[in-house]
Amino acid sequence: MTDGKEARLQIELCGRLADPCGRVVEIAVPDAGLSVTAMLAALEQTHPALRQPLARGRIRACINEVVAPRDAWVAPGDLVALFPPVSGG
Amino acid sequence: MTGEVELTPDAIDPAARLAAFTASLSGEGAVVSFTGHARAAAKDGAPLASLVLESYRGVTLASMRAIAADARARFRITRSLVVHRAGRILPGEAIVFVATAAAHRRAAFEAADYLMDRLKTEAVFWKREEAPEGSRWIEPTDADRSAVARWEAATWE
Numbered sequence: 001m002t003d004g005k006e007a008r009l010q011i012e013l014c015g016r017l018a019d020p021c022g023r024v025v026e027i028a029v030p031d032a033g034l035s036v037t038a039m040l041a042a043l044e045q046t047h048p049a050l051r052q053p054l055a056r057g058r059i060r061a062c063i064n065e066v067v068a069p070r071d072a073w074v075a076p077g078d079l080v081a082l083f084p085p086v087s088g089g
Numbered sequence: 090m091t092g093e094v095e096l097t098p099d100a101i102d103p104a105a106r107l108a109a110f111t112a113s114l115s116g117e118g119a120v121v122s123f124t125g126h127a128r129a130a131a132k133d134g135a136p137l138a139s140l141v142l143e144s145y146r147g148v149t150l151a152s153m154r155a156i157a158a159d160a161r162a163r164f165r166i167t168r169s170l171v172v173h174r175a176g177r178i179l180p181g182e183a184i185v186f187v188a189t190a191a192a193h194r195r196a197a198f199e200a201a202d203y204l205m206d207r208l209k210t211e212a213v214f215w216k217r218e219e220a221p222e223g224s225r226w227i228e229p230t231d232a233d234r235s236a237v238a239r240w241e242a243a244t245w246e
Contacts, residue, residue, distance in 0.1 A: 012145070014143065014145050014215055015143060015215030015217075015226060016215070016226040062145070062148060065146055065147050065148050065151070066148075067148075079146075081145060081146075083145070083213070084215065085228055086152075086211065086212065086213050086214060086215065087214055087215050087216035087226070087227050087228050087229060088208060088209040088210040088211060088212050088214060088216075088229050088233065089125075089142065089153075089173050089184065089185055089208045089209060089212040089214050089216075
């Protein structure tokens with residue numbers, strides 16, 4: 001891997017977040033990865049239809065099956081998902 | 090040891106589950122069980138074709154395990170079982186089955202009540218009602234939120 005290169009990152013969209021663009025979307029990310037905040041910004045830029053559902057707030061990022069804060073680091077190859085508020089069982 | 094927790098795409102047979110749970114006990118005096126079924130109508134009375142419960146990889150089961158562990162830490166129960174369905178569920182089918190066992194009835198009742206209140210608000214599911222006119226995502230109701238808040242208040246008493 002070389003500095004400055006880009007990789008692809010798949011993001012799984014759960015619940016109502018899957019409505020506009022489907023269950024899985026892919027974005028370009030730096031090889032070195034990026035923060036959750038930067039990932040959300042990149043996602044909104046490449047998928048404008050997600051802007052409004054993401055702006056409704058209370059969206060949680062999940063990295064490798066653990067809910068992560070906004071400053072957590074996402075690396076290419078990580079298992080990434082976005083959760084809208086859960087509905088419970 | 091935590092209670093037994095299961096997430097399944099298949100139909101749940103509550104009677105068979107209760108029989109197996111009861112058969113596994115060792116002299117407890119109380120067994121309580123609860124089964125939640127998919128309703129035939131939405132809140133506004135419109136008929137429903139199905140309910141879809143979406144889960145996410147290992148996270149949903151982990152959330153159920155955490156709730157079951159809290160129940161066992163909080164109440165004097167000897168065993169608990171939580172079976173939750175995921176996927177498309179038809180009206181009348183069981184969504185969730187909970188059973189608890191204890192030496193005495195109060196702990197068994199309370200633990201089952203607590204498990205259901207927490208599962209209904211915190212378990213990692215996204216629920217969609219499907220009707221002939223279209224589908225709609227469901228979030229916990231105010232009643233669900235107040236139900237779970239009762240237990241939080243009790244913690245600090």
